[in-house]
Amino acid sequence: MNVNATIIGQLITFWILIWFVMKYVWGPITSMMEARAKRIADGLAAGERGKHELELASKRGTQVLHEAKQKASEILAQAEKRAGEIVEDGKASGNVERERQLSLAKAEIEQEVHRAKEGLRQQVADLAVAGAEKILRREIDAKAHAELLASIQSEL
């Protein structure tokens, strides 16, 4: 009941226990708990950041999509325009070519006609000369009557 030397023993036990708890129990546990609290806080912050980034990214995504759509429709319009132009061009150049071919053909035809006329005229002249020869039964001096013959030829 009374206080005696036992108090010395209890003091020693108490201080050893305090030292032990301080060094080997409290320290590790609190530092682990602090580290865990920090990790959790970091994780939450990272999650928040990730959420924010996702929001930004989706915003950017819709923007890009919008731009792409706009561009696509622009390209489409341009392509249509170009196609129209090409068609117009084709039509125009086709017309020109046709005109060209047409005129070429006409010229050729005219030439042919002219040549045929020349041939015919030559033949008719020859025939006329032959006819005249026959009629006259005599040789016509080609040199003396060349002027006459030429006038007949041109009249035909």
Added chain:
Amino acid sequence: MSEAHSAMVPSDNPVMYIQHHLANWKVGEGFWTWHLDTILFGALTALALMIVGRMVAKNLSADAPTGLQSFLELIVEFVDTQVKESFHGHSPLIAPLALTIFMWVFLMNAMDLLPVDLLAFIGNLAGVELHAKMVPTTDLNTTFAMAISVFVLIVYFSIKAKGVLGFGKEFLYLPFGKYLMPVNVVMKLVEELAKPVSLGMRLFGNMYAGELIFLLIALLPFWVQPLLSAPWAIFHILIITLQAFIFMILTIVYLSLAHEEH
């Protein structure tokens, strides 16, 4: 707390029965008397705490805490909160000190829940008449060892925070100013000395009384004992925890008072 198995039947000589159960296992004479039971059970509970604490602290896992680790974390968190609320300085000693006090006092108090006659029974089996107490906190030596440690820390923190002169000034000038210096010194001395005395006596008194009631219950006929000892034991769980908590909180409060200016 159950029936007495000692050689002596309790009801034959109640006074002697109680005297035997309140006597320590002694060695030595005068001041150099050692209460072997107090030292043994104090050391055993301390050792149990160290082993369990070290075991948990060595296998700490932040992600998958075991049951024991969660339990210890709970206590650490609780003590840490109490310290942070009351103590505004920074000291690496206070929180571990508070934790040590809480756990050690709790464990020593909890020895009270073991049957009062257990040691005598074991002694009988071994053929020795053993007069020993299992609860170290029913010994003034244990409670005052802690109270005096706290008192030393109070003085240390006071001097550390205010300097020797500041601490001395508090003694001379407070609470009534410099014209009542002698009164101040007496008042302050009483105030400071009351702290360790009340700390030590409160814990001792509560645990001693609790033990005594278990002994009184053990004197009753065996068929009444469970009716009384069971409720008392259950109620005692509260007292055990409460006394450990009070000792811890008062330690924190006293030390934070020592740390602050008046």
